[in-house]
Amino acid sequence: MSETTTELEHQYADLKAKNLKLDLTRGKPSPAQLDLSNPLLMLPGPEDFRDASGTDLRNYGGPDGLPELREIFGELLGIPAAQLLAYGNASLAIMHDSFVHALLHGVPGGTGPWRDVDGLAFIAPVPGYDRHFTICEALGIRMIPVPPVDGRLDIATIRDLVAADPSIKGMWAVPAYANPTGVTLTADEAEALAGMDAAAPDFRLFWDNAYVVHHLTEDEPQPLDILGMSARAGHPDRPLVFASTAKITFPGAGVAFFGSSPANVEWMRLHTSAQTIGPDKINQLRHLRFFGTAEGVREHMRAHREIVAPRFSLALDILERRLGDSATWSRPLGGYFINLDVAPGAASLAIRLAGEAGVAVTPAGSAFPYRLDPADTNIRIAPTFPSLDDLEAAIDALCTCVLLAEERIG
């Protein structure tokens, strides 16, 4: 046992003695962030239940969602309101339903229900969002993991796979501040995905724009116009855009959105009409009153940034100080995560050590289909929820565990 190892084993023993109970697992807003939206708890307010056209939003109807709220989020997402539907509280549910409708009925431009496709598959860029992969796994959709090249999407490999195999019906993409890598696609990358040849005529890009307004700096880039790009490339029906206010207002009590081509919107409308008479329009009105305008959303997100950015800075500083050249990590400009890559083979051990020392970290492999991180390097850090003090203690503890794990595996 080297002196360094002894020192780290020592540090780890001290860590365990502290009986920490800290959590870095999920991308949850902190209580201070939630407080920003507390006015929603009293909205829309007495006698306020009509939209601009005078419709009583308390009653049945309005399956497309509140027009004025669709205008606001249309502006933020770069999608015409006519092509943007406002639904319930979970964009995940819309993604799941999109698969269900495709499996049972097929999609516009397709040749039939996806469930009839042998070896039905989706491209899953890794590391990615665990809940995307859970949906595919639950529905029996084979995932083809595609690791990054130089930290960015491996467009060449994706292009080759998609052009060759008609059983590949689509691909996941988180275009802005991806979970967990923090990477934002460039316009060129988006154009490549919009325009690439696909063996499946009904190939779909599941474009989860979950973090489109979640900037960590004063730079607030506009969303990529994936619908326009795809239309110009001759694939108007390729992208399905998902978004929600989950990490803007209250995660469980927000509004989710679906945007796409006119044909896909009509398709979604048709299948949704069998499912429900309409979304919670009063909650949509609540959000409309709270934000007022798209600029209201941007201002609100700046207040989030004030709370969140210092947490990211603190975590990154500790990683720099403690890990130096022992690992690599993302320095995201937005979103909710820091992506930490440790020495191959050390991630699961580090996560186990952290857990045993009272620091919960997202389970090893979570950012990969079937929870299989082939090199065992990836750790997802979610720094938003803990207090600054807790975060400092948790990241410092995690660093000790990473260094110790790297030492132990030699």
Added chain:
Amino acid sequence: MSETTTELEHQYADLKAKNLKLDLTRGKPSPAQLDLSNPLLMLPGPEDFRDASGTDLRNYGGPDGLPELREIFGELLGIPAAQLLAYGNASLAIMHDSFVHALLHGVPGGTGPWRDVDGLAFIAPVPGYDRHFTICEALGIRMIPVPPVDGRLDIATIRDLVAADPSIKGMWAVPAYANPTGVTLTADEAEALAGMDAAAPDFRLFWDNAYVVHHLTEDEPQPLDILGMSARAGHPDRPLVFASTAKITFPGAGVAFFGSSPANVEWMRLHTSAQTIGPDKINQLRHLRFFGTAEGVREHMRAHREIVAPRFSLALDILERRLGDSATWSRPLGGYFINLDVAPGAASLAIRLAGEAGVAVTPAGSAFPYRLDPADTNIRIAPTFPSLDDLEAAIDALCTCVLLAEERIG
């Protein structure tokens, strides 16, 4: 043309000259009913976002729904709160999802996904709820209509069908104040459904208790304990119970419930966990604060009754006065509809005549699978939404159209 016919044609011409614009189509609460729930527009109120255990309901989590609200509706539905899940705003969506999960994954006690069953079928008692039938039609589930005998469920026929055919995987039932017949099942009838032999080991009773607290008289019967009955009969997993606050508070902005056996609840939890991180718990808290207790819900429904019961009385009086022996109709003790049966072959003509006179009536055949009313007798009247004056004009106009249609087909 007889004198009577001439007189009716005359009346109808007068009716058209009035340029009415009235609507009897959908079971929607009236604005006065919606006003009863207006306190929800300001709830839960400032700084009120925790459940009894102290959990912050603004954040992610809590996939089963708010425990305190499940207690209240568990009491009203006669289901232990542990077996009752509180979800989003639409029980229809839970019914749809139940089919989707069954189609794609199968159900507890079954032999595999329902989509693999040749001729997959459901028993559809008629007349019934159009949106139930729409779900089956959209998902390709064959419906077997079973007409009533002496105005009640034809248990003998249902029993024979279900015992003989393993492709019959389930049955729709609206146990209290059914849509549109108003019929409430007796305990004996429920016991028969709970206990009957089924060729399919995974036969399911889709038990839509939409009107369980929607009494039109001071008699407020307890719900049938279909879960207990089925368990005692050796079929604990047979019933899936659905309910919602749609016609209790705001139709679009309420809370829906799913209740069943422990195995089915676990099944629903599992498949829902791939779909969403949790329901809108703030809206559930809003409802909890509004009602307080199960008795609070009962009191609230009595206020609804004060508004609704006079509309039913008025409509029934006009039917009696105008139609006499020319038709038969239900005299419901609860729920949202009056079921009108006219002379065979006259319903669609009467509805068309009414439409041309500006009185919208639910399209002919709506209460039947595939919109096929074989005898063309059935008209569903929804008397809750119009004002008393509008309702009087609309029912009187409809009676004229019924009489005229009966004369014309004479």
